[in-house]
Amino acid sequence: MDVILSVWRQVGPDAEGEFVRYEANDIPDHASFLEMLDIVNENLNTNNEEPIAFDHDCREGICGMCGMMINGQAHGPQLGTATCQLHMRKFKDGDTIRIEPWRAEGFPVVRDLTVDRSAFDRIIEAGGYITVSTGSAPDANLIPVPKLAAEAAMDAAACIGCGACVAACPNSAAQLFTSAKVSHLNLLPQGQAERFSRVADMVDEMEKWFGACSNHGECETACPKSISIDFIALMNRDYIRSKFQQGRLAGQR
Amino acid sequence: MTTLDSKVPAGSIEDKWNNHKFSIRLVNPANKRKYSIIVIGSGLAGASAAATLGELGYNVKVITYHDSPRRAHSIAAQGGINAAKNYHNDGDSVYRLFYDTVKGGDYRSREANVYRLAEVSNHIIDQATAQGVPFAREYGGLLDNRSFGGAQVSRTFYARGQTGQQLLLGAYQALAKEIAKGSVEMINRSELLEVVTHEGQAAGVVVRDLITGEVTAHSAHAVVLATGGYSNVFFLSTNAMACNTTAIWRAHRKGAHFANPCYTQIHPTCIPQSDESQSKLTLMSESLRNDGRIWVPKTVGDNRPAGDILESERDYYLERIYPAFGNLVPRDVASRNAKTQVDSGHGVGPLNNGVYLDFKHAIARLGEDTIRERYGNLFEMYERITDDNPYETPMRIYPAPHYTMGGAWVDYNLMTSIPGLYAIGEANFSDHGANRLGASALMQGLADGYFVLPYTIGDYLADFLNVDPVPTDHDVFRQAITQVQDRTAKFLATKGTRSADWFHRELGKIMLAECGMERSREGLEKAIREIPHLREEFETDVKVLGTNESFNQSLERVGRVADFFELAELMCRDALDREESCGGHFRVEHQTEEGEARRNDEDFTHVSAWAWNGPNQPQTKHKEQLVFENVKLATRSYK
């Protein structure tokens, strides 16, 4: 198939960017979206134009490296699908496709479609872990975890940290990411000891980088793992409790 | 040819590790902060090692080319992780896991290492669970298990089809805790391009910042390579696009022996290639073989839809040939049999390049919901890629390069042949012999990182109390920086006509044809002639646009491809040298009448560790003789 691309090109973080038009011809329809870009890049290289920079790695929808706005939608038109798992058969011959990087102040552009998402790492470093030094763990079956709790934790833990939620949000809020990370640990018995300090610290860090949540809900639609905004409600509940309760008396800090 | 000292401790297999831990030197807790350690890579092996070393109080620096430690390729592991917990009372034990792994590796691994791996496996599950890894549970809240190939017990722990992701997040979170504490410094989007030695010992590394192009030196008392496997030498593989051999190859060029490079694993259950533009192959987890049945039409060239082919017209060839293990034979056996079926004209799909993996019977027996609960995400992934619904029609699968058992040679302490340079995880060669069993790479990466290296490294460091690392303005670092800069400049100045990817793809075709699932003397000799030609063409005709001083993904790739070229040649030489078939290394000249691998224990019960002799010079082979004191060498039989 043949498609026309309008791609955001920006040589560096401080450079001006612009949309550039490319023709992508003879694309096999079972090619993935990124394979289509590979073909375009190969042609650009042949024509002495620098290839389009975009992040990608596993191409199985799990590493969270890839991600771009495709016709205004984070990761493109297919629900629950990361860019690398989107295939050209979802487009029609002759379509024009507009491709841009994630746009959010917390994710500055590195080059073209590549952005810097290290703010997510800062949120995890603020408290997204259970403190347990290597070697100090008890036998794994000493703490039974109700199947439903394990499943719910896993639903949250499925987050791949791609940043689509932030990109899709009109406020560039990172509530879906942060709540998924908080809930994964706060839903488990092992996560209880640090439950309230965790949520307080992670939310405070998040607010340094990202906008506020207005329950728009676009994040859930954009999420390639279809993570539910129910987790935002859970996080907000724990956050409020963390502010009310006397931390010391609750065995926290 | 010299003999290598594996430093395996004395004593009975059960006592070796304990005795060793007791006899090696410790570093006093108050002194640990005086030692600096560089860890390259933040996959399961690197992240777990760095977090643990940080907890112990060492000064740790982690370097990765990813934008976040959480992106390392370990994230993609699907099926699960083994441990000898025997929670299911089905007769598992440390000894059985040890035995299965040695046998699965076709008696080409080091017994003492494998036993230690089995021994610490249980701690990994405890550690990961305490970190909050949401392993699958039974209704009573206890941990669930599944079976994997090469085992007759259920010992595989899993988190849906995302076990690697969850284990890596656990290790990454532990690492994040240490980063926040300040014991670990994290340097992302930076690639190791040179290993630096001083007076024969590891002194540090030279790294290029992938965003700015700046080349910097980093020195430490010890360097740990946790840089993963090299399956991408085949171009198409199940590995992530960026996986490469550069770190261990650069170490090899500085004196680290490269062990068993030809031991590569071709995974039986991947989605078949659809055309030339394909950039990678996608794995469908081995766990699917628990419930899926593999078959091909009995009639050659039968292109009817699967549903129209009657039971009596199907050949469930694994169940037929290997009644005891059936669809759960080890990977090398399953792969080669799939190739035999396709090569003999029984292949299915538009290109006749696959075999069926069918869930019809499992769905009838267990219901669609159970199958969805077990494999839902894999089925969805399959459908997104192929546009076929595997609940209704069988999956099409075919083997693809997946894992490399070979790697940097290491002794029992996980130290390479360069003192102070360690290799852990898939980057080393140590535990899997000639074939890795499913769910044991995650186990090995975490065993090395959490429970082995943090002990053994102290023994080396103990010599350096109050000795500063080699300063980064020392000549050895300056020279290494210049070399890296020159190499980069050369790539940019070549201004040829074809991209690095193009050459990579061509190299992959040679490797898959001649050094893939089946190898022959003739084919390997041909590859050894062809690869240097293609490499010369690459060196004079590759085209890399842009500059060093920018985020330049073509420049990242070209260096990796250059190293793959040298590695590819060594792999073929090793495969040619090893006049036997074992595990993933199948030489057509060495097979039984039934087409099974025939080992040559008399001449090849050893590790081949190759030493670098300079560019365009064949490497020299060193031998580490493998001694089997516990497991009796036998012909593997899964019948």
Ligand SMILES: Cc1cc2nc3c(=O)[nH]c(=O)nc-3n(C[C@H](O)[C@H](O)[C@H](O)COP(=O)(O)OP(=O)(O)OC[C@H]3O[C@@H](n4cnc5c(N)ncnc54)[C@H](O)[C@@H]3O)c2cc1C
């Ligand atoms: C699709 C797939 C599924 C799998 N499923 C399973 C499974 O179910 N069970 C199982 O046991 N195993 C499985 N495996 C194998 C297993 O995932 C890997 O062997 C294991 O995760 C490797 O971990 P590692 O830490 O050694 O390396 P990796 O996770 O590959 O990490 C390598 C790290 O090194 C860094 N790095 C590499 N080179 C450089 C350099 N030059 N400079 C800077 N940084 C560098 C990378 O950035 C990365 O952080 C699977 C593998 C694949 C491909």
